Amino acid sequence: MVAGLLPVMRAERVPLEQAHGRVLAADLPALVALPGFDNSAMDGYAARAAELADLPARLPVADDVPAGRTDVRPLAPGTVQRIMTGAPLPAGADVIVPVELTDAGTTTVEIRSSPAVGTHLRRAGEDIAAGTVAIAAGTPLGAAQLGLAAAVGHRELLVARRPRVLVLSTGSELVEPGADLLPGQIYESNSALLVAAVDDAGGVARRLHFVPDDVDQFLATVRAELAGRGDDAADLLITSGGVSAGAYEVVKDAFAALGTVEFLKVAMQPGGPQGAGTVDGVPVVTLPGNPVSAFVSFEVFVRPALRRALGHAAPDRLHAPAVLAEPLRSPAGRRQFLRGRYDGGRVSQVGGPGSHLVAHLARANCLVVVPEDVTDLPAGASVDVVLIEGALQ
Known part of the structure; x- marks a missing residue:
């Protein structure tokens, strides 16, 4: 359901130095x-x-x-030319004798040993031929890709526009970090978590200050934000909290009345209560309020959708097989995403399954996936893990 909410972002041309972390929108040919x-x-x-x-x-x-000489003369018979790494090969030469095999002479040189013909030569086009695809569409542009793009002559690159994401946390109990806490209040952390997760996925997040558990105020605030900003309007709204079965579920109460957002219970843990749809034509995903539930839900549903919208050829996280370091149990009927530490093919569970255990999440570097029909796994059993970045080492 979430995967179909976001269309592929339109392409835009940006200077090479602004393309780091973006996704190439069209095949890039080698100009040279x-x-x-x-x-x-x-x-x-x-x-x-x-x-x-x-x-x-x-x-x-x-x-x-x-290196850099442009007027290299052909090699006359019975002579050599002293040459530096990267310099053009003189016509007629078919081997480079390293300086270490000589007396390093500058007018006459004694060559004591010589490699075979063709040694230490870089032939034109042996890395890539002009006109061939240097980088395929859908490739994330890291340091190596940007270096290649520059090397084959590109000053600008056509990349997918980054999705603009509005992030909103709800709850009357939430207080800005650093403020004094009254009994029953907690520091709001989901927006920091989700803004960073959006940025990591390739989007551009804007944090909307959380609003109290008041349906009318919540809906008015959201609709005002979604209606404004022109070309900077949000492509996606992510909310956290207010979607469970309690008496003060502001997100669920507000959006359900519109009839354009569907709420349901997903057979996964953490992250059972979910919602997705549109508000005033803007795609909306509503995540649970517990931080671990919000994180796992984002990883499972939202991150792949954002990366598909960016045109990633491989939108999903890397998976790896792993061997359990200790036994674990899982409730029947729900797919578990357990926090884990993956190292050398073995994985250990980090903390319990509770969706409030943020410190354990911060120490994890993977999610251990336990299928819904599995309840017990012994030590040494093989499991699938999802490798997540940004974990503490």
Whole structure:
């Protein structure tokens, strides 16, 4: 249901230095070959291998070829040219003799040993040919990809626009971190968690100050936010809290009256109560209020949807098989996402299953997935784990 809410974001062209972390929206062709010309892979001497059959050999150094030289002369028979790494290969040369195999002469050089023909040469196009796809659409742009894009001649890149996400936590018991707490109040943490999670998924999050458990005030605040900001309008609203079966479920009460948001109980733990739909045409996902439930629900439902909207070729987290370090139990009929520490193919559960155990979540680096039809797993059993980033080491 959540996966179908967000369309693929439109593409926009951005400068190379602003493309880090974005997703390429179209195949990127190589405007030039890499390497663009035959060049040396070593500091040494460009030579003809056939002239080095009898060693040691003394040959005149006819020229110097530093990297960046554009007027390299052909290699005259019976001579060598001193050459630097990355410098163009003189026509006629078919081997580079590393300087370590010589006396490093500058006018005449003694070559004591020589590698085989073709050694230490970088041939034009051996990395990538001009006109071929350098980076495929749907690829996240990290340091290596941006380096390649620059190397094949691109100054700007066509990338998917980052989804704009409005994050709202609800609850009269919530207080800004750092303020004095009265009995029954807690510090609001879900917006910090969800804003960071949106950013990690590739979106741009804006935090809306949480509102009390008042249906009319909540709905008026949300509709005003969704109606404004023009080109900066939200593509998605994420709420946390107010969706369970209690008497003061402000999100559920407010949105249910609109008839465009569906609320249901999902057979998973944590994160059973969920909702999704639209408010005034804007996609909305309503998450549970307990921090661990909000985090797991975001990971299962929202993060893949955001990454699909960005055009990721692989929107899901990496999964890995793991061996349980200790036995665990799970309630029947609900898929469990347990916090775990994954190391070298083994996984240990971190804390209990409680959805309020935020400190345990902060120490986890994976979620252990236990299918709904499994109730007991012994130590040594094989399980599937979802690798999550941002965990404390």
